[in-house]
Amino acid sequence: MKSYDVVVIGGSAAGVTAAVTARRHYPGKSILLIKKEKLVPIPCGIPYVLSTVGDPNKNLIPVENMSSSNNVDCIVGEVMDVNRGSRLLTIAGSEDITYDKLIIATGSVPLVPPIAGSDKKNVFAVKKDVPYLEGILNSLGAAKDLCIIGGGFIGVEIAEECRKKRSDINISIIEMQMHCLQLVYDEEFCIIAEKILKEQNINLLLDETVDSLAGGDKVEKVVLKSGKEINADMVIMGIGSYASIELAQKAGLDIGETKGIKVNRYMQTSDDNIFACGDCAEKVSFFDGKPSALKLASIATMEARVAGANLFSVSRGNIGVIGVFSTVLGDHAFACAGLTETQARKKGYSIATGAAEAVNRHPGCMPGGANLKVKLVFESGSRILLGGQAIGALSGGEVINTISACIQQKMTADDIATFQAGTHPALTASPIAYQLVNAAEMAIKNMISGK
């Protein structure tokens, strides 16, 4: 039986980050990381293994390297049980291990809806599992009619990657909502995304729900509730995931409303010596403190940095999830932080919005220039920023992080309008036209004119 001061269960983004954070904050403690699988895919990189990266083995988190360079021990094994009284872990494939502090970062599992036929051959979910992803890649090589269920981030990214890999097959996306990506962007931006997908000859079936998957052993058709039938010799489902909480449940830890492990703002579970972080942990919204179903690697690592730092002495709090997303479709970045206009209205805020668009170079003829549009959503009484979207030039992928900082700091429209941005001809829009600042000004103009 071995003993560690800190044991982290989980080798994906949250687990690795929690272990490294614990090491940085507690140089004298012994730390063990236990991961279930030998090879851990980079979660956000999974769609890109299908073409751009080309191989799941090139999309791995370097868990061993990060562990050894941070003086963290690392084993492969499945934790079967947590004995909280004796702080003892029973592990399949390893001797028992005791801990002083435990971090559970067991992640999530892709949701497979209870659709008839979803157990047929060539029907895939998006599992964080290298051999399984190799299976998807193999099937893709032989497919003729690919049907993707779910038009969120994973769905649209997979569609585009499959198109890059196979110019000769039919690709369809089936989405329940009126638009792809509707939960993260306002309609005007969803429409741009859909245009880019259609230009790649990706067929969009919007406002449609899957009834069943038909065929023999192997899938042949997707049957929609509307009655439509889509040929499909391959189906990939990208409709979300649920928290892996079996171990936590077995250990008797409290579970929250969204079926994640219940944690306080210090990432402690109902047992003071056990922390949870990442997809397995329950989240609350930054905006209203209500449970949030968001699951993102960037949230997971933030939570891991809170958990890892707080193990032996609480120094950090989790302010709640803002939700900062980004993707690329065609040559357009699509990035969002906080609430969209639609979401803010739905939550009952009185809002004002402003938008500004400009080339991200000055003068616009400088090489590498592309249009970037920023839209901001403010609470109209306090003028505090609730959310922002940045669409167009790839620099939007970092602009959204400035917007995230403004949201986290509850900056007002006036604060942002007088924000001190650095600008350069070869890097950004001019200081006169800088999109973030002008979007705030346009929102104020709209507030003044009562729009």
Next chain:
Amino acid sequence: MKSYDVVVIGGSAAGVTAAVTARRHYPGKSILLIKKEKLVPIPCGIPYVLSTVGDPNKNLIPVENMSSSNNVDCIVGEVMDVNRGSRLLTIAGSEDITYDKLIIATGSVPLVPPIAGSDKKNVFAVKKDVPYLEGILNSLGAAKDLCIIGGGFIGVEIAEECRKKRSDINISIIEMQMHCLQLVYDEEFCIIAEKILKEQNINLLLDETVDSLAGGDKVEKVVLKSGKEINADMVIMGIGSYASIELAQKAGLDIGETKGIKVNRYMQTSDDNIFACGDCAEKVSFFDGKPSALKLASIATMEARVAGANLFSVSRGNIGVIGVFSTVLGDHAFACAGLTETQARKKGYSIATGAAEAVNRHPGCMPGGANLKVKLVFESGSRILLGGQAIGALSGGEVINTISACIQQKMTADDIATFQAGTHPALTASPIAYQLVNAAEMAIKNMISGK
């Protein structure tokens, strides 16, 4: 004689932005912008007219378009006098005009040091003047030995552009400091910049001061105080600028310590009805409230947004200048916000620094990836961020703006370590490796270990 509610003097970044801001905030007011020259160059774009853009006429602020689309009248003329009692402007080339509120945005003039021979032919400063810049471009076409005095931003940008235009000439930079760009980056980054310049066969003379310019009518040599002589049939001086305050002085407005027009935090001059903004206005540091010699278009536009909004009702304050700079040398972005480590130490702060480097893609084999290094400087007692530098990938040009937001909001190392950044394989480093967050963690690690 005509009357306007608002008159703005100056057609460059500050003037145009002030006029547009006034329009957005005061939809009912009549606004006039008076510019001295018909064609107004984009100030930060001036180095790039020498090769990348190729023509000063392609690097113009669209003053007329911006004026007309914002319902701002625009005339070309030089204001000769301000009669503050009767609020009357005497203008060369136009009838007299009265104002209710006046904004002075007369900018700055390049500094030409009192060096013997600086009046010789083929000796240039970097004037914001299209025919003058055409003159530089003409001379560059015939030059054999170009000598640039000053290794700050303008100097190094001009050197690189001249090399792009003329692969066959000798180019030298003479810099008084030990390093190029030393006032804005810490030494380790200056050394990278210098390496990039040397690789382009640009000769660097560091820690050298110019004694005189020798030759006949036309410059032939630069003589250094060290005794060295450099052949030079063309000289460009890029050593800074001074505020254009003649008109303000004539009008009897107070002038500050740095010889800028004295303003309060609302950008009001010593006359309540007259505002000043941009290079002509005195600045104070965000960090200690002391006068600052910084002059940047991004500061000018921020001040213009304060002045324009405050004309008839004060709603915005200027929190003092942070200084957010960026440039590109070779394929490397060099960006800085706030204080460097050297500056912070010089100001007497007790500090801790942290740095993190990673490819701005994940996995690193995703296309378009480049290394980006972020260095952060914290006050070690409060752990508040004082400054940051982002060097490498071009996305650093926007990362620096997130850093700027963190500085403005006085975020601590823990705030930044748990910052909610959006990340994506095709846009940024992974959430595990995100440079900004990890630089904060490394600073904390250094604080913990007492480094």
